[in-house]
Amino acid sequence: MHGLIARTLQCFLQDTYGYAAWQDIARRARFEAAEFEAMLDYDMVTVEQVLDGAVVHLGKPREVILEDIGTYLITHSNNEGLRRLMRYGGVDFIEFLHSLEDLPGRAQLAVADLDLPVLELGDDSPGAFVLACQAGQRSLPGFGYVLVGVLRAMADDYGALVILDHRGILEEAEIIGITVVETDFAEGRDFDLAAAPALRREAAS
């Protein structure tokens, strides 16, 4: 599994519950390296064990933790760069939804060996969408819950009012129902193309 995903899990636990909690979870999972590196590969088993460790340590269901990770990815200030990348998907939430199928390809443009699940968007009726998330062999089962968290946070980011529900698994794909009630329900967050991310400045120095 790609280190970026493993590292995300670690950063989420650290940033949300503190470093001590992370160390405890890593110990519980018998994860000896104690730190995931974003640019290395890890055994799926190792990442699964850490996630199991988090379930026990936090006393929260796996699905809830996964969804929280999705929200964290978009809303935490440490991930501003990622939020910006997601906002490139479109000028409003509907356009963003329509760009979701491109997401794995876009991710691979940046990190060639990052395998994200295949996404397929269908629309039932105006404003009602169904997103099928087909995780490959190398993806974490339950990725759909992460996606629910991401979508919920992105809806907030665009200022859209949406209803999301994870409908379980159909033919090996996780199914997410998305109902867009209103696209400009609230003031969204800014997305300024010109706001050069801090990352770029650091990398240049």
Next chain:
Amino acid sequence: MILPSDTLDALCPMHMHIGADGGVRRMGPTLRKLMEGAAGEGAQFAEMMDVFRPRRVGTVPDLLALSGRRLQLRLCRGSQMVLKGLAMPDGQGGVIVNMSFGIAVVDAVREHALTSTDFAVTDLAIDMLYLVEAKSAAFEASRTLNRRLQGAMLAAEQRAYTDTLTGLRNRRALDHVLQRLLLEGGNFALLHIDLDYFKQVNDTHGHAAGDRVLQAVARVMLELTRKDDTVARIGGDEFVILLVGLTDRVRLSALAEQLIHRIERPIPVEDVECRVSASIGIAFGAPKTGARPGAEELMERADSALYRAKRQGRAQHAFDEPTPVEDLR
């Protein structure tokens, strides 16, 4: 066929429509933004933009002659940025010049606070901006890993070259420095130091006391040598000091005596005082006579000098080469 202006604006937000008389008929919304409000429509196109490649053009026929070619031009108003351009006839004697930022798009977006609506939806500019940001993030992650690995490598190297008890260099580090000095060919002195009465300290007061003595001796050696000298512990109570460029026998003798003198000071360990002394053998990297020794031979020479020092009754130092008579004068 002439297109409705809204259509042209949407398809080519950075176009300039020039009439047969050279007057600017219309500019796309993004181009207007770049001109920063400078009056456009009605002016002569040559006042608005300066086409300088493949050659300078000032008239509509000149521009038409370059249709289909890649143009480089500079806006004369507003940002005055350099753009890529393509000029094609409008079918009515005029020209439509469509423009693009090329790779300068990242800077252009920042300078003019452009948004995605300033680009045609078919334009790859937004995808390029996305890619630049995504690649920067990925690259930064890579660099972070590299920095961490480098830090870990330096720490591991440091550990591999350090004697953990005293913090001095170890045998491996000494071999490394010695090889380098011999290769460089300059002269240097090698002091082989062996503690006297150390075994008694160990036997009487235990190993912990022995360790404290070794640490105290190491401190003395560091204090009496220069920053660039190499001080290494190469065995239980055996040390080697490499002194680069210092080959003056008088100064070396003085240093050796000072080392012995300081090492002989009682070392308090808990409630006892431990006393040791030292014998020192000194050899040179570039001896006055004979061929340059290899690392092994040099160590042997220092070792036999040390042996002589010990035989002279300990707490002494001896040189590998007998002191030439002229040096004594």
